[in-house]
Amino acid sequence: MENAQWNKPVYETNGLNLWYGTSHALKNINLTIHEKEVTAIIGPSGCGKSTYLKTLNRMVELAGNVSISGNVTFQGDNILDRSMPVEMLRSKVGMVFQKPNPFPKSIYENVAFGPKIHGIKNRAILEQVVENSLKKAALWDEVKDRLHENAYGLSGGQQQRLCIARALAVEPEVILMDEPTSALDPVSTNKVEELIKEIKNDVTIVIVTHNMQQAARISDRTAFFLNGEVIEYDRTSTIFNEPADQLTHDYINGRFG
């Protein structure tokens, strides 16, 4: 069942424009991300999905030569304001990438890393955080007897769930996911989808996906991007069953993209 219609806004994007050099990648984006919902971002390759996602934690600036106008507020603060400390933002907003990227450390150390950075030193507390995070990421049973083995020994699907556990360990408000299952087999994909449905009780999720069935299965709202613009943004059931825009209809039905 979808969440209530008006969950509290977490992010509010107003009149966002972004250029890489002279290339206009995001055009007048207006989008509200609601708390404890899964918001899917869909659209053809190159339409600006990842750029928008990476604006939400200001990672996009790492590309260099990026200029931005407009407003993106996170919990009421404009994150594009230079005075907003990016570390504070990133401590509340985790990210999971297309390719699992565990650290070359043990499973335990991967999950304990963030809490340690945040100052937790007590071993018993750390052990509890690691266990809870791995349980939330539906990985505990598979790794509880090998916590001190290198994370690279896990399968790709397990590594991706470990990365989700690592993100959850710092109790973020939001997790941004950039095509988190595109490198995984169907069984692992299913596990990650189930876990996304589970963790949205605790955390807001924004997910970029090329897989429209996935967007339909797991998200509450869907934004359809095309050529740097949001063509339509609505409840997922509306986008997939009765979209307002012909372009959305055509994309959903595989006519292009």
Ligand SMILES: Nc1ncnc2c1ncn2[C@@H]1O[C@H](COP(=O)(O)OP(=O)(O)OP(=O)(O)O)[C@@H](O)[C@H]1O
């Ligand atoms: N670092 C960069 N420098 C210059 N242009 C970039 C950079 N990153 C992305 N772009 C361009 O910005 C546009 C949007 O790219 P983006 O990666 O956001 O699209 P996307 O919808 O996520 O695509 P895909 O589905 O293929 O990952 C594209 O035209 C892309 O070539």
